[in-house]
Amino acid sequence: MKIYKKIIALCLGATLVFTGCSGETDTNSNTETNDDKNIQVTANFNETGYPIVDEEMTLSVMFAGATQTESLESMPSIQNLKELTNIGIDVEFIGGDDFRTKVNLVLASGDLPDVILGGEGLKDVDILNNKEYFYPLDDYLQYAPNVQKMFEEVPILKKIATAPDGHIYSLPSYRPFRPQVNNAWIINTTWLDNLGLDMPTTTEEFYSVLKAFKEEDANGNGDPNDELPFTTDPSGMFSYQDLFNAFGITNTANFVNEKMDIRDGKVRFTPITEEYKEAMKYMRRLLEEELINPELFTATDFWTIGQVDSNGGAKVGVITSWTAPQMVGQWADQYEVLLPLEGPNGHRGITNELMQTTVVKNPFVIPRTNKNPEATMRWINEWYGEDMTVQAFFGSFGEGTKKNDDGTYSILPPADDTKNPDEWKWIKGVADPAPVYFSEELQDKILDADFHKLKASYDDLYGDLIEPIENTFPMMTWAPEESTELSTLYGDIYTYVDRKAAEWMMNGGIEEEWDDYIKEINKMGYDRLMEIYQTAYDRFMN
DSSP: OOHHHHHSSOOOOOOOOOOOOOOOOOOOOSEEEETTTTEEEETTBOSSSSOSBSSOEEEEEEEOOOTTSOOGGGOHHHHHHHHHHSEEEEEEEOOTHHHHHHHHHHHHHOOOOSEEESTTOSOHHHHHTTGGGBOOGGGGGGGOHHHHHHHHHSHHHHHHHBOTTSOBOSEEEEOSSOOSOOOEEEEEHHHHHHHTOOOOOBHHHHHHHHHHHHHTTTTOSSOTTSOEEEEOBSSSTTBGGGGGGGGTOOOOHHHHOOOEEEETTEEEEGGGSHHHHHHHHHHHHHHHTTOSOTTTTTOSOTTTTTSOOTTSSOOEEEEEESOHHHHHGGGGGGEEEOOOOBOTTSOOOBOOOHHHHHEEEEEEEOBTTOSOHHHHHHHHHHHTSHHHHHHHHHOOBTTTEEEOTTSOEEEOOOSSTTSOHHHHHHHHSOOTTSOOBOOHHHHHTEESOHHHHHHHHHHHHHGGGBOOGGGBOOOOOOOHHHHHHHHHHIIIIIHHHHHHHHHHHHHOOHHHHHHHHHHHHHHTTHHHHHHHHHHHHHHHHO
16 A cells, blocks of 8 residues: 555644744845746756755754764765765754753754754744744755655645645655554563463453462562563653553554544544543552552653563563563563453554654754755755665665665664664664655665564554544644644643643542542633644644
8 A cells, every 4th residue: 555545644643842932034145046936046056967066065954863873974875975965064963852952042042053954853833933044945845856756655744844824844754664553562471371361352351461460470480579560651652541542542642642532523632531531540450459560650760671680581561662672672572462452341442653653744944044045955855865765764875774786775784793773773874863755665675674674563463453543633733823822721731631640540539539620621721722723633634
């Protein structure tokens, strides 16, 4: 099935970060007018062919990447791109939370680089509240045939990239081998076999299995008290909240804490539903009986807790994860994917997160401080071509990848035998933050990417249990006035909902407090929250 057929109906999630400022910047100098587009073109620029510019130029780049990634300037693929185009880069790398601080500073000062590059770097509101700082890139798409091809083959990407004013201020990225289901639940089948238990298929069977894991020496070492039945991320991409699907909720909390799903074209705020209340009561039951890691909301070692215990054996019965090898390492062969559970009302499904796992919204923008936007657009267009896309994501030819004579691409084994292939791509390539386009045709040309294909293979196990994508709230660009108002509503309502969820799971009391909880949410502006969401949803669908 073509990619656009999988995702044309809708796409997942929307990121809401509500900060911004405004200012004035200068535009191009020493330019000529291109009458066809009424934009400025420098005399040094070649509209076709190579090099892109006759005289060498250097772009200042603010890069949001992973801390383990080698410097962009040292990557052979970037060096080769410079030789081809005559365009080099001077990179300021800023990782982690420091990038958000830096973004706020440059937007406040107006002192922006020529390019801001890297996935999850800028938020929609950073751009839309400061539109005078950024070029509308639709004016320059004539210089980016690879980007145009991406928009034509996956038209939902252009829709995602288009702001409410009709302009495109940033280019999206389309990553390879992304699953429809982000959060895999894995269960220790060796423990099941040791105790003579079947794979659980309902929430009640799941409860019984966890109880047996806790009480009956599941790991067979003679100590019935050293097993951890179930551990999970309290929030984020691998949250326990996927279990809410069993109670009839299409959960979208894993990525952006949206708390919204869609039913028959209407947006629904899930934390006020009866389904949510029943799910929370079930989670309280598990936590009260210590069937979940009792330090769920305080532990800092979620990513390592599944590895081994002091006796060298597998430590956890059930764990949420990207893949089994990532989370439980050498014990992965003891684990299998736990399929979605059927809840008390007969619902059995799992959220479709294809677009959130595949699309990065704003990995590339051109600030107006850049005096050569047309050349810069041709430069980034190379990233969206097949050769550069492969190298940017998996590593340069000869280091992370190899281009074969038949046009396919091989993923090379790591030169460092202490690293696995997934780790290696983050060292030798830009990996997930890179602005790239992996078409379905290109993905078919990638060989040896088993570490990605393992994850994608899980989707085959879920089959028809994956929720229709129409049930999920779409990825969209919020208007600035919506973002401003939602910042207050989020600060009040979502903070309150998350606090009460933790309290109820740890201490109980949801039945007694439910009516007051609903009244408090209404007082905080629930009706206005839903009006904004429904209006935005209708706008996107139309």
